[in-house]
Amino acid sequence: MRPLSLKRHRFPADVIRHAIWLYFRFTLSFRDVEEMLAQRGIEVSYETIRCWTIKFGPQIARNLKRRRPAPSPRWHLDEVVCKIGGKRMYLWRAVDDEGEVLDVVVQKRRDHHAALTLLKRLLRNQPVEPEAIVTDGLASYGSALRELGLDGFHRPGRLSENNRAENSHLPIRRRERKMQLFKSQGSAQRFLTTHAGVYNTFYSQRHLISRSTLRTFRSAANDAWIAATMAA
Structure with missing residues (x-):
């Protein structure tokens, strides 16, 4: 696991880690995090917090x-539709039957190629092979799974049969409203x-x-966070 390089930063590592944790753990804006830190006597601007999340967030996610x-x-x-930078885009999402997010991909289209991109990422990055793939009735899933030779695992159904994936969008919808929509495809991803x-x-x-x-x-989650944000 690669440690974070927090050298040459004006603020202590504990402050940086805590600010990043607050922002991603709860539905807060950068200004909210700034106010919460200020209440504890830590004067840091919301722009600095934004830079911390961009610089360290992806590496922390990989470590976790x-x-x-x-x-x-x-x-x-x-998949759900969302507006990013004034353009209509689609958020493709995969979760397991316990609610763990497997992958999230922001794409411009809702077609065979987009479904194939998500499935290839899942097969490449997940340590287990699928036993069942549950989707809604979108035909793009079926064609993409046939191309990959996985149509035997496909379980297409009604929305009620895919509630696990439907409900997993709710935390993102809350963040989307708090952030006043995503600004670009890259920043959203x-x-x-x-x-x-x-x-x-x-x-x-x-x-x-x-x-x-x-x-x-909770104790196990906190231990994982401490290990993932260990400074070099």
């Missing part, structure tokens, strides 16, 4: 992903990839577990 156990082999795929890494680490279905189990999960 390396520490994650293998996801479930049952994948749920879905960078944010969503980093957000997914942090989300997977701290996500827990608290309504299904006991309080003691929740404390154990």
Whole structure:
């Protein structure tokens, strides 16, 4: 795991790590994080926080992903329309049946090529082979899976059968509103990839577990965050 290079920064490593954690862990703007740090006597501008998230966020997400156990082999795929930089684009998303985000891809089209791009990324980057791929009725999924020889794993169905993927868009919709929409395809892809890494680490279905189990999960998530943000 590659440590973060935090040398030659005016602020201590703990401040930088905490600011990045606040921004990606909760639905906050850069100005919100600035105010929260100022309340603790730390004077840092929102623009500096933005630079920290751009510089260190992707590497932290990669470090967190390396520490994650293998996801479930049952994948749920879905796509939603969004407006980025005044243009109509599509957010293609894959999660497993436990809600872990497998991949997020921002693309300009909603067609065979876009579905194929998402599936190739999944097959290349995931440590497990799929046992089932659940999608909605979009024909592009079927044609892309046939091209890859995976049509035997395809489970097309109604929206109610793909609720896991549908519901996974909700945290992103909240962030999209807070950020007053994404500004460019590149910045949206960078944010969503980093957000997914942090989300997977701290996500827990608290309504299904006991309080003691929740404390154990939180402790494990905090340990993973500390290890992933270790400074060189």
